[in-house]
Amino acid sequence: MAQLFVVHPENPQSRLLTQAGQLLAEGGLVAIPTDSSYAVVARLDDKSAAEALRRLRGLDERHHLTLLCRDLAEISHFARVDNRQYRFLKLATPGAYTFILEATKEVPRRVSHPSRKTIGIRVPDHRIALAFIEAAGTPLMSTTLIPEGEDQPLNDAQEIFQRYGHALAAVVDGGPCSLSSTTVIDLTGQSPEVLRRGQGDLAAVGLD
Template sequence: MAILFDVHPQNPQIRLLKQAAQMINDGGLIAVPTDSSYAILARLDDKDAAAHLRRIRGLDERHHLTLLCRDLAEIGHFAKVDNQQYRLLKAATPGPWTFILEATKDVPRRVSHPSRKTIGIRVPDHPITLALIEAVGSPLLSTTFIPKDETEPLNDPEEIMAHYGHELAGVIDSGSCPGTPTTVIDLSSGIPEVVRTGAGNPASLGL
């Protein structure tokens, strides 16, 4: 059964986040609030954890998973970014945006899109999410916590515990988060394409 971590929303207890980080490093999945909605997080290089994450969401290999990075510099290790793309990323991050970019060789092939070789990338604007990435020491594989065959993300940690406690290693409770998925922008073709409109307003980026 998952452990419920009661974490302060602005000043997260590092001791608790280190416990959650160890669960991720041990192959577990953690449900975490972000600046958009709850997400499920896993270690990037853990094949079984990635497969488990897809099973919970009911996703096939063609669905883009997302890497949560600490900053723009870290994005450059995992995605190929040209000058124009960099300017857009700089204007949007951190924040509730996911960008589809061409993956570098540092991204395991099993988590990138099988034919396009692309990956979702984002830098969240949430102290707990960022602190957890820091505690793990590397970007985390993630997906919005939308139940299988549903369209709205979960936003209640108690509900997540009740329905998915047997599937997860832990759930972080720091109060509610906005409950709206990120806005997804595909940059892989050279021309920005808004794939999903969510918490981020495309007009603020001139799109």
């Protein structure tokens, strides 16, 4: 059964996040709040975690998992970023945007798209999410916590604990999140292409 960690939304207790991060290091999945909705995360170096994330959501291997990074410099370690893409990312991070980019060799094949070799990647604008990535000491694989067969993400930690406590190692309760997913923008073409409108404001990045 999952452990429940109730943390302060503005000043998350590092001790609690470290404890949750240890469960992540032991191979568990952890639900955390973000600036869009709650997400389930796992360590990038966990060989079975990508399959576990997809199984929890009922997703196939063609569905992009998202890599949560601490900053723009970390993005460029895991994705190929040219000058044009870098300028766009600098404008849009941190924020509730997921970017589709070509993955570098640092990204395991089990995580990237099987045919396109791309990865979803973002820097959340959320104190708890960023503090948890820092506590884990590594970027994290993630997927929005949308129950299989439903179309709305969950934003209440207590409900997540009740519904997924058997499948998760921990739930980090930082209070309610938005009910919107991230805005997804494909940066692999000649110009940015909006694949999904969500929480991220398109006008703020010059796309609306």
